[in-house]
Amino acid sequence: MSSDKLESFHIRFIGKNYCAWEFQFKLFVKGKELWGHINGSNLAPRDAEALSKWEIKDAWVMTWILSLVEPHFVLNLRPYKTVAAMWNYLHTIYNQDNSVRRFQLEYEMANFTQGSLSIEEYFSGFQTRWTDYSDIVYANVPAAALSTVQTVHATSKRDQFLMKLQPDFEIAWSNLMNRHLVPSLDACLSELLRKEQRIVTQATMEHWVNVSAPVFMAYAA
Structure with missing residues (x-):
């Protein structure tokens, strides 16, 4: 060992x-x-x-x-x-489970966006910050109220994640938010990953079309 x-x-x-x-x-x-x-x-x-x-x-x-x-x-x-x-x-x-650490995490989450990250990379960074933040908040919540707070946080977590996506996904997350029953974060993530794959595939196909397009050259007599 x-x-x-x-x-x-x-x-x-x-x-x-x-x-x-x-x-x-x-x-x-x-x-x-x-x-x-x-x-x-x-x-x-x-x-x-x-x-x-x-x-x-x-x-x-x-x-x-x-x-x-x-x-x-x-x-x-x-x-x-x-x-x-x-x-x-x-x-x-x-282990800074105190107001300073909480403020730091709130600041990081407020400024954390997808930017140039992939959906998976963005979710990983978002999830890490949110989990650290939740651990601090839940530690001070009475057991009787914990379930209610977690439900509210789950909704807020999903909404924050969606609203900070790249513009390429604006239509996708807007459609998700406008459904009669808004999906959970996990369900939204699954759909966004599929959307991202379609975008990547389309970009790859367009690239190969441009690369393989015939080039006409004029020759001087």
Whole structure:
């Protein structure tokens, strides 16, 4: 296990992506059945032999963390001798579930548009920001009201996503919004992906028509 290369781990912690990094790292460690070293449910034993084995596993997880952060973070983590202490440090410093982080996400979402991105790339960026924002908001919502808030947010999320598409998709999203029953975001995304594929196919066909068109040349007598 110590030789794991983290092939499936695609997110590297750079300081501003803690929520996404934490989510994927947590799943990875749970898959290795070592999450107890981080959340404190698997404390260091007193027996010398058991402690030695525990320390080896703890070192594995610390090594994974050090392998998945930018180099300049490594020195900051050096003082911590257990993965739980290392994890708590990162969580305390970078998990900004507060008004500052919320304001930052609101600003990013307000200014985030499709631009030159593909539908899939645009949705990925939009989804990441919205998920981080929702996690902060929902943390302060009473359980009894959570379902209602989530329903309202789902509508707002869909509308914001559609309204910030490229002009090429204006007719498509307008048709979606004007339906008697407006589809969910997932259904809208599916239709937009098909629309994008048609646009790409049409552009490719037009390109080949232009390339293969006969060229007439006049020769001087």
